[in-house]
Amino acid sequence: MTQSRRRFLASAAATGTLVASGSAAIAAGGFVDLPMTNGRRPLAKFPQKRELIVQSTRPPILETPFNVFDGSELTPNDAFYVRWHLAGVPDTVDLGTFRLNVGGLVTMPLTFTVDQLRRDFPATEVVAVNQCSGNSRGFFAPRVAGGEWANGGMGNARWRGVRLKDLLTKAGVGANAKQVRFTGLDHGILPATPQFMKALDINFATNPDIIVAYDMNGAPLPLLNGFPVRLIVPGWFATYWVKMLANIEVIDHVDDNFWMKTAYRIPDTPGNTVTPDQTGYPTIPINTLRVRSFVTNFADGDKLPAGVQTVRGIAFDSGRGIKTVELSSDGGATWMPAILGRDLGPYSFRKWQIAWTPPGAGPYTLACRATTNSGETQTNVPVWNPSGYLRSNIETYKVTV
Ligand SMILES: Nc1nc2c(c(=O)[nH]1)N[C@H]1C(S)=C(S)[C@@H](COP(=O)(O)O)O[C@H]1N2
Numbered sequence: 356m357t358q359s360r361r362r363f364l365a366s367a368a369a370t371g372t373l374v375a376s377g378s379a380a381i382a383a384g385g386f387v388d389l390p391m392t393n394g395r396r397p398l399a400k401f402p403q404k405r406e407l408i409v410q411s412t413r414p415p416i417l418e419t420p421f422n423v424f425d426g427s428e429l430t431p432n433d434a435f436y437v438r439w440h441l442a443g444v445p446d447t448v449d450l451g452t453f454r455l456n457v458g459g460l461v462t463m464p465l466t467f468t469v470d471q472l473r474r475d476f477p478a479t480e481v482v483a484v485n486q487c488s489g490n491s492r493g494f495f496a497p498r499v500a501g502g503e504w505a506n507g508g509m510g511n512a513r514w515r516g517v518r519l520k521d522l523l524t525k526a527g528v529g530a531n532a533k534q535v536r537f538t539g540l541d542h543g544i545l546p547a548t549p550q551f552m553k554a555l556d557i558n559f560a561t562n563p564d565i566i567v568a569y570d571m572n573g574a575p576l577p578l579l580n581g582f583p584v585r586l587i588v589p590g591w592f593a594t595y596w597v598k599m600l601a602n603i604e605v606i607d608h609v610d611d612n613f614w615m616k617t618a619y620r621i622p623d624t625p626g627n628t629v630t631p632d633q634t635g636y637p638t639i640p641i642n643t644l645r646v647r648s649f650v651t652n653f654a655d656g657d658k659l660p661a662g663v664q665t666v667r668g669i670a671f672d673s674g675r676g677i678k679t680v681e682l683s684s685d686g687g688a689t690w691m692p693a694i695l696g697r698d699l700g701p702y703s704f705r706k707w708q709i710a711w712t713p714p715g716a717g718p719y720t721l722a723c724r725a726t727t728n729s730g731e732t733q734t735n736v737p738v739w740n741p742s743g744y745l746r747s748n749i750e751t752y753k754v755t756v
């Protein structure tokens with residue numbers, strides 16, 4: 356690489372410049388057919404990203420092709436899925452002028468540059484799964500409105516940054532504090548569109564696992580994943596992981612902004628599930644991840660050669676940690692224990708694998724089931740709610756040997 360090219364790339368990374376606009380990028384690629392009705396999607400390269408599955412260009416919503424999860428437990432930054440709600444996503448953030456503000460009900464409002472965050476606070480790291488609340492929504496039956504994800508609205512990364520707790524302690528939280536609210540730099544195109552804001556209870560916000568991250572897998576965050584800093588709430592759905600985080604505000608009430616009061620709520624019913632005709636039930640803000648597991652080296656419909664097969668996959672949960680993963684080759688009648696891979700911490704993807712020898716030629720229904728250290732496990736019964744959240748039932752894969 357030439358010196359000038361290298362310098363250009365370095366400065367693009369430092370400022371988070373988007374070198375091409377999203378819509379211009381779309382002509383480049385082909386198409387994929389996700390396994391659902393109306394599942395045809397274009398592939399395209401966005402700035403700092405490899406070719407990903409395009410759900411929307413404005414705002415950018417990009418899905419990770421599922422075979423990526425058969426690689427490292429850490430999803431590469433350029434393959435990591437992207438989801439924004441508002442069309443006004445800045446295409447550059449200047450570190451010279453960017454400031455993170457901590458204010459509201461605090462003793463001393465504070466303002467930080469990213470350099471100050473890097474220099475003045477102890478750095479901490481966590482490996483954690485970032486999963487969209489609506490990941491796998493496209494498999495809901497009956498279908499529901501919203502981003503029609505297959506299973507690639509998730510990723511796992513090593514996040515590095517400062518503890519939210521340290522910032523709050525430095526600012527001094529007021530006695531009547533109830534929640535902490537987080538706002539990014541993105542905005543709607545119409546003035547009436549509510550800013551994207553999320554809030555956490557003050558008692559939870561001081562949990563030392565929650566961080567304001569500036570690095571992802573050892574590099575600055577890609578712009579589309581929230582450069583220069585974003586909130587990391589390990590074990591919680593990604594809607595709380597506010598990107599391009601600019602304002603942290605301590606408030607004395609339960610936040611009633613649109614993204615807390617109206618959007619991202621789940622039925623407060625057993626299993627958070629309802630029937631499509633059900634109405635009038637109470638709702639609560641979506642919260643922790645549910646345990647999930649997937650096969651990563653076979654897809655539904657695959658034809659396999661005879662002989663021993665290595666079946667590989669991933670599992671994760673909200674942070675209790677994966678205790679076991681089991682594989683069934685008879686649709687769930689009998690189960691075989693898988694071998695777990697290395698442990699990158701309780702919030703991470705955990706790889707697993709098992710050698711399976713099909714007893715003969717013919718059709719098989721593979722199924723995988725994860726169980727956590729607290730006993731949470733997966734069942735065959737899919738959750739249903741009108742927003743298409745929390746999908747986590749046992750996945751099955753029809754294969755033919
Ligand atoms: N500022 C901002 N942060 C945001 C969002 C957004 O629209 N704006 N979307 C949230 C949602 S719903 C998801 S699923 C994740 C997606 O994170 P990613 O794009 O890094 O994969 O970002 C979260 N943080």
Ligand SMILES: [Mo]
Nearest residue numbers: 438487488594
């Ligand atoms: Mo999301």
